[in-house]
Amino acid sequence: MNRLISLISGIIFGIGLVISQMINPEKVLGFLDLFGNWDPSLAFVMIGALIISSPMFHIIKKREKPVLANEFNYSNNKNINKQLIYGSVLFGAGWGLAGLCPGPAISSLALLNIYSILFVVSMFVGFYLVKLLNLNSIR
Amino acid sequence: MNIVNFTPYSALTGGIIIGFAVAIFFYFNGRLVGISGIASNALTEERNRLDNILFLIGLIIGPIIYTLFKQEQISISISNSYLLLMFAGLLVGIGTRISGGCTSGHGISGIGRFSVRSIVATITFMIVGIITVYLKNNL
Numbered sequence: 621m622n623r624l625i626s627l628i629s630g631i632i633f634g635i636g637l638v639i640s641q642m643i644n645p646e647k648v649l650g651f652l653d654l655f656g657n658w659d660p661s662l663a664f665v666m667i668g669a670l671i672i673s674s675p676m677f678h679i680i681k682k683r684e685k686p687v688l689a690n691e692f693n694y695s696n697n698k699n700i701n702k703q704l705i706y707g708s709v710l711f712g713a714g715w716g717l718a719g720l721c722p723g724p725a726i727s728s729l730a731l732l733n734i735y736s737i738l739f740v741v742s743m744f745v746g747f748y749l750v751k752l753l754n755l756n757s758i759r
Numbered sequence: 760m761n762i763v764n765f766t767p768y769s770a771l772t773g774g775i776i777i778g779f780a781v782a783i784f785f786y787f788n789g790r791l792v793g794i795s796g797i798a799s800n801a802l803t804e805e806r807n808r809l810d811n812i813l814f815l816i817g818l819i820i821g822p823i824i825y826t827l828f829k830q831e832q833i834s835i836s837i838s839n840s841y842l843l844l845m846f847a848g849l850l851v852g853i854g855t856r857i858s859g860g861c862t863s864g865h866g867i868s869g870i871g872r873f874s875v876r877s878i879v880a881t882i883t884f885m886i887v888g889i890i891t892v893y894l895k896n897n898l
Contacts, residue, residue: 623813625787630814632780633792633863634821640773641766643822644835650764652885652892657763661770666866668774669781674871676782681872686789694791694868697859700879707858708865712884714850716891718839721862722855723794725848726815728835730822735837739848746852747799756857 622688634727640665643728645719652716703756781867784814791872793864794818795855854884 637643642665650659685691715721720728720739728736750756781792788810801811822833837844855861858880860869865884869877 622788623810625783626810627813627817629780629784629788629792630817631821631824632783632817633777633794633814634818635825636773636776636780636821637818638773638822638825638833639776640770642773643833646836647764647766649892652888653896654889655760655893656896658760659764659766660762661764661766664767664770665774665777666870668771668776669778669867670774670871672775672778673781673785673867674873676778677785677872680782680786686785687787689787689789692785692789694789695859698874698876700876704858704876704880705883707854707856708880708883709887710850710854711858711861712854712887713891714847714854715862715884716888717850717895718844718847719837720847721794721851722798723818723861723863725851726794726798727818727822730819731833731835733835733837734841735839735844738841739844739851742845742848743852744798744802746849746854747795747802747856748852749849750853750856751799751803755853756859 625688633723634730636669637724637727640668643724645724647719648715648721648724649719652719707756777863777867781863781871791864791868793860793868795851795861796859796864799852799856858884 641647647659647661651662718739725736725739725743729740784790784792797811797814801808801815826833860880865877865880870881
């Protein structure tokens with residue numbers, strides 16, 4: 621049953637990316653072009669997501685456990701450390717270069733274009749390198 | 760700064776749909792959506808692998824379901840070279856794993872539960888993204 625929820629959550633998320641047009645890198649690059657031709661849409665996507673998810677988190681967290689699992693399972697890491705900053709800098713640079721972040725990049729595989737495929741493959745190579753070289757524990 | 764291509768209604772609607780996807784995943788499965796985490800764990804971790812893969816499949820079939828119902832094509836435009844896209848993908852893969860999140864993990868799930876760590880990450884990758892786009896357009 622929780623498998624089905626994973627699939628459904630992914631589908632709903634993917635539909636949200638299409639309707640908000642965040643699947644289109646030009647919309648994302650427009651948001652990041654603050655000093656040129658600015659498109660504020662991405663901020664509205666985040667506001668829309670947060671007005672739903674934020675109160676829901678607070679209500680749901682009061683439950684003893686989730687409906688289909690034995691416990692809530694998320695990181696409570698509060699460390700603001702070098703990894704957080706360095707990683708965010710690298711991510712921000714890649715995001716600004718391509719206009720793609722992981723969600724929209726994976727969703728855009730549906731369009732079967734070579735650009736999305738190249739980006740996603742490289743992104744997975746990046747994930748693997750971090751694991752292989754233990755880059756997230758460097759200090 | 761000129762404001763262009765702003766689509767507040769579709770952005771807000773899509774955002775709300777994304778917010779529901781995140782809330783459903785948390786309510787039933789007890790997990791927070793962070794797509795870089797889901798994708799990299801699908802690759803490197805045994806735990807929850809099938810759930811993670813199903814979520815990613817959902818992300819890809821979401822847009823397909825949307826086009827079937829709406830009878831309209833999704834068009835996206837990417838104007839980067841192959842090499843630049845691969846470099847950007849690598850940066851996104853490495854960066855999100857070192858910082859522990861992307862636009863969804865830090866930007867929506869993290870900020871949604873008022874995590875200072877996620878707020879710092881989101882501000883950092885947005886500022887770097889904005890600088891990157893500025894440099895790209897002005898050099």
